[in-house]
Amino acid sequence: MINEEKYKELKAYCAARNIELIAVSKKQPNEKIQYLYDLGHRDFGENRVEELQNKCHLFPDDIRWHFIGHLQSKKVKLFEPIPYLIHSVDRHKLLEVLDKEGAKRDQKINILIQVKIAKEDSKYGFTFKEAEKTIDNLIKEDQYSHLALKGVMAMATFTDNEGQVQSEFISLAKFMVEMRKKHTDSPKSLEVLSIGMSNDYSIAADAGGNMVRIGSAIFGPRKYD
Ligand SMILES: *Cc1c(COP(=O)(O)O)cnc(C)c1O
Secondary structure (H helix, E strand, C coil), X not given: CCCHHHHHHHHHHHHHCCCEEEEECCCCCHHHHHHHHHCCCCEEEECCHHHHHHHHCCCCCCCEEEECCCCCXXXXXXXXXXXXXXXXXXXXXXXXXXXXXXXXXXXXXXXXXXXXXXXXXXXXXXXXHHHHHXXXXXXXXXXXXCEEEEEEECCCCCCCCHHHHHHHHHHHHHHHHHHHHHCCCCHHHHCEEECCCCCCHHHHHHHCCCEEEECHHHHCCCCCC
């Protein structure tokens, strides 16, 4: 079963700091998701379109599904419905595809801009410079009228070096402070700072993160990884 004690500890921790807790349910059995739902949890994160589509119809529709994985353009049309928030918008092409999909469905799609803060080559995301330009464009709204920007997301380098993780998170938090200052008239667009996972959520919280995405600490190890 799930680690209920850890979940309750995380819930209290997040509530005390005004942080939103996303339970990352990718590759977890449905019974565990249902168990957490029955405890009252409503925000769940998935990283594959097919898996999300298979799952979301098995659960009540008051769940807020967060899409957190690298998203291929051709899969956008498979979303039914569009997730509550797409964290992983990591390139221009995807902005265009999502905007078109929003127009087609006559709805606004909630997104975060993924910023590459990790030193590894494998992590997706905009550079700080690209992210700034993209955020400016999204907020001006002369482009991408079917996208609703909510903030930014990032993943730190996968390392035991906490100092490095901390400095990566802090660099993004500083960027957010600057962007919020630049766009004080649209505070809702830069509300969310989605950083922190099972191993580094307290570093993320101390850096100023206000949305954490936690999987294995709540659910236990994934079925296949
Ligand atoms: C899997 C995943 C998480 C959760 O990871 P855990 O270490 O299990 O907490 C968070 N964010 C993203 C983007 C993920 O892919």
